Amino acid sequence: MSGVELSENELWVASFYRNSEMSGAMFFGRVARTIRGPLQKDVTHHFADESAHAFYWTDCIDKLDQRAIPMRDAYQDRYMDAVGVPASLMEVMAITLVFEKRTIGHYNQHLRQENVPAPVRATIEKIMLDERWHVRYVRDALQAMEERYGVQEIEDTLARYTAADIEIYGKVMAEFQERFAAQ
Numbered sequence: 001m002s003g004v005e006l007s008e009n010e011l012w013v014a015s016f017y018r019n020s021e022m023s024g025a026m027f028f029g030r031v032a033r034t035i036r037g038p039l040q041k042d043v044t045h046h047f048a049d050e051s052a053h054a055f056y057w058t059d060c061i062d063k064l065d066q067r068a069i070p071m072r073d074a075y076q077d078r079y080m081d082a083v084g085v086p087a088s089l090m091e092v093m094a095i096t097l098v099f100e101k102r103t104i105g106h107y108n109q110h111l112r113q114e115n116v117p118a119p120v121r122a123t124i125e126k127i128m129l130d131e132r133w134h135v136r137y138v139r140d141a142l143q144a145m146e147e148r149y150g151v152q153e154i155e156d157t158l159a160r161y162t163a164a165d166i167e168i169y170g171k172v173m174a175e176f177q178e179r180f181a182a183q
Contacts, residue, residue: 015069018057023074025050060123082164098161
């Protein structure tokens with residue numbers, strides 16, 4: 001018993017985070033299964049991190065005496081709908097960089113809210129350590145791909161994914177605000 005009560009909306013948010021981490025794990029599991037070369041180890045590590053993050057959210061929700069709300073789609077699904085499935089490893093890394101930076105920003109925003117339950121705060125802080133590493137290794141990977149793809153193609157790809165992210169995130173935040181305004 002945690003002694004902390006989660007509202008239905010707070011449980012929905014934690015479940016949304018859990019679902020997004022599971023989606024990320026499944027995506028990186030597919031990439032890790034097929035990738036060869038120097039990124040194989042880092043992508044496999046990323047897959048393991050995303051799986052662990054899904055567990056951390058499950059454990060957090062459990063510590064709050066709740067059960068996750070089943071969800072059909074994840075934040076990442078909206079990326080695929082907006083920009084399609086990445087066609088190359090460079091595109092995988094580009095969309096990952098945009099997404100991981102968004103995740104860090106969003107989690108930081110969540111931590112600035114009042115009355116964040118201790119288990120939620122601890123979970124976000126634990127995950128953030130991995131997210132920062134994800135950004136570093138992906139940035140390094142994209143820099144190493146400059147010779148093959150060219151700086152301009154990588155920048156254009158990042159710009160395309162960033163534009164999609166801004167639109168997608170705006171819609172997600174509208175859903176969050178609508179959900180919490182109804183409380």
